[in-house]
Amino acid sequence: MSFIENLEASLHQGFIDQEKTSYGNYKPKLLINNKEKNENVLATLLEELNHCQSFLFSVAFITESGLATLKSHLLDLKRKGIKGRILTSTFLNFNQPKVFRELLKVTNIEVRLANIAGFHSKGYIFEQSSHYSLIIGSSNLTAQALKANYEWNVKLTSHGNGEIISHFNQQFEDVWENAQPLTEEWITTYERDYTPPTTFSNPEKVAELPVPYQVNPVQEAVKIEPNKMQKAALQKILAVREAGEERGLVVSATGTGKTYLSAFDVRRFAPKRMLFVVHREQILQKAKSDFMRILGGIESDFGILSGSSKQSSARYVFATIQTISKEENLKQFDPAAFDYILIDEVHKAGAKSYLRVIDHFKPNFLMGMTATPERTDEFNIYELFNYNVAYEIRLQEALEEDMLCPFHYFGVTDLEIDGEVTDEAVILTKLVTEERINHILEKIHYYGFSGDRVRGLMFCSRKEEVGRLSRALNERGLRTVGLTGGDSQEERIRQVERLENGELDYILTVDIFNEGIDIPSINQVVMLRQTESSIIFVQQLGRGLRKHNSKDFVTIIDFIGNYRNNYLIPVALSGDRSQNKDNVRRHVKDTSYIKGISTVNFEAVAKERVFSSINSSNLTQFKLLREAFIELKNRLGRRPMLVDFVTNHSIDPKVLVQKPYFNYYQFLLKVKEIEPSLSDYENSVLTMFSQEILNGKRLHEIILLELLLKSKTVSMENYMYQLSMANCELTQEVLNSVKRIFNLDFFTQNARVKYGQQSIIKLKNNEFFLNEDLRMSLATNTFFREMVIDIGKSARQLNSKYNRDKSLTLYEKYTRKDVCRLLDWDKDETSTVYGYRVKHNTCPIFITYHKRKEVESNINYEDKFLSPEILKWFTKNNRTLASEEVKAIIRAQELGITIHIFVQKYDKEESFYYLGKAIPDQRSVEQTSIFDKKGKELPIVTMNLNLEQSIEYQLYDYLVTNEDQKSTT
Known part of the structure; x- marks a missing residue:
């Protein structure tokens, strides 16, 4: 079926009869943002952008966050030599001067300012290889419009000769011809004369505190109320106490307001005395301030017990674990001195100092708070709190509830030096070469930050790198300082204050600041080290997730080299702990698990390095499975059943019964x-x-x-x-x-x-x-x-x-044995089905899209997607147009034979993605030839197979991209 025929059928289905069958992805489509269905306008825009030959945007309003959602994709297009043009405006002074500077960074787009009063258009035009795509509607280039707001947009497809595309292009060119080119000089003038709009506030602005928290500090009697999520948490904590429990654990993502939540609960509990224990002195003052704000009362009720302060007689005592755990200090307190005790970052409570404090005191209620209860030393935090998880909210839920500052994560390509990509073994001198420093500066400049000036953290790979890189960056004009575990608490506090006050641009660190540090104004986090664990990754990402009135979002820039642990990046971002490679791959190609207006973006080469890590890593090694088993056992307080792994979003049970165990009983024997x-x-x-x-x-x-x-x-x-x-x-x-x-x-x-x-x-x-x-x-x-x-x-x-009314579910993965079973074949014919087989009026076709280089030429079939709807397919060799199986496939529709398409990217994968049913295009059938390794010519038949449903963009992009053929520059 030709493109024109597909387009005609799609338009008939879209505008005349919705029951008409059409092949391809060309029918008109309404694009909306629907978080329940994980749908958003951005996904379709990126799909069109990533495969286009050129593009035109006509959008009145652009925000930094909106542009950030496209930056890595625009950079990939630049590498391919693809350019675009953007028409925008100064209408209502919505577009801030800084966004125009950000636009100038994207050198493969030309930007002009429309010279039309009331310019308010919202349209995106993409030139594809065979057609044009248009997205026209209500969405400007803002993250809210593309991911969150209630928007209506229509996607249309047109042939190049179509009248509609001709009108749009002509309109664009007419305005473009008379528009003002975007230049540095124009921005300087605009910046000088710019006044922020007064008719409405920036829709993407966030505040340090949610609206319910904001009160005038001089109004002492005003009661501050918890937000919706905290109300739900408080009810669950109360339920734990009403059940007669004396201990409770709160698991809450970094930046979600654990301190405020605990203060609200203390206000409800109304203890005679309270003890709040933290592990770092610099967060004591902030905790004390937050509690004063919630509880009210006189300042002398609130005291600090630390190395530099001994206010131990206050009603509310805020203490460092280092101070209160000392024997001479503990002896000063009666075990019943506090009827409510709070321990922050309680995942550290396996240490002797914490246990000494917990064993000493006998409060009416003990609450522990942590963002990461998972432990690697097998200490059972859950047992310490009698398995009472009073409340839990992880990163994804917190983003969905708008409790955190939105983030844009960019997995960027680390530099190749002397033909070698940065990996675990790279020597220090290569980490701080002139070339790599230029590369780092280029990336942090391109991806930028939200706000008037950068306040950044850089996580380095080793102590020596911290000092040398800091000095090198300072020589380039940045203001940076390096901090390691050898620096005192006082020095850390001083440098953090300098960062917040604008005296520093970056703090570089290696083994501190993963947790226990509160710098809400951080607007850029740079990761210059391999991902050691998903827990540490989330801790470091979380440094920028606190809301603050100086930023609309935080930029996360992760330099991805050839690290074995790259697979942990999608694991950490998605929260997926299944150890299932298929799941992890999906989280790289489909990032819809990220809620709100946050986005996850990988530059093309960086993405392929992650896929390579997934393919080469053993996610089911016994050590990893045993750790996950113990973690869940600790949480439950009993031996977990398989169903517990499912309901607690832990390891995929199928992983636990893979070879060499075959069933869970054998696994339980293995872990003794x-x-x-x-x-x-x-x-x-x-x-x-x-x-x-x-x-x-x-x-x-x-x-x-x-x-x-x-x-x-x-x-x-x-x-x-x-x-x-x-x-x-x-x-x-x-x-x-x-x-x-x-x-x-x-x-x-x-x-x-x-x-x-x-x-x-x-x-x-x-x-x-x-x-x-x-x-x-x-x-x-x-x-x-x-x-x-x-x-x-x-x-x-x-x-x-899975579907229940159909044998196979689109885009799920199946082995050959699965397919034989689900197509109701008599026997498992895995050993003989190979590439395809016609049987029982069905014909499953199995394709390995990227074959190994060593595959013999006579079976190295050049199966290829011509588009997301059309597969160019080859039969087995030694087949002609007269072969019975070939004739059956060609006449499949006529004979009532259903063709099913299954594709895996590499043969190292154990199963195939189901891409749906297909129909041969009889006009494309052709007998040709292939040569074996001895040069003998063998007949073979090729044809185009039209898929019943266009392959979803993320999966199509994943399948057709071969990192072995990609540039690594």
């Missing part, structure tokens, strides 16, 4: 959590359920297993009824497939031996029942029964992302 307690047959059945049912890819088997765990027999009628109630596909082919799974007929001989050989579920007289051995085991072995029930519960949870 249990003693052997199952027979060989029970172990075999657990293996079968773990390998075939747990993945949740089809609900039919799960329902039948659940029914038989509750009743000795299940009638076919009842089973069919339960399937219909669950909206499952009901065909005889599916029912036959389910029977073959449970009687093991579907599997190879090796698999049948591994699964115990005998039929697990039998069918007689339309009644299902378990085999006698299994029924007896379930009745007599409680542990075994719990394990089977757990698999069913976990499979139910995992099934939620």
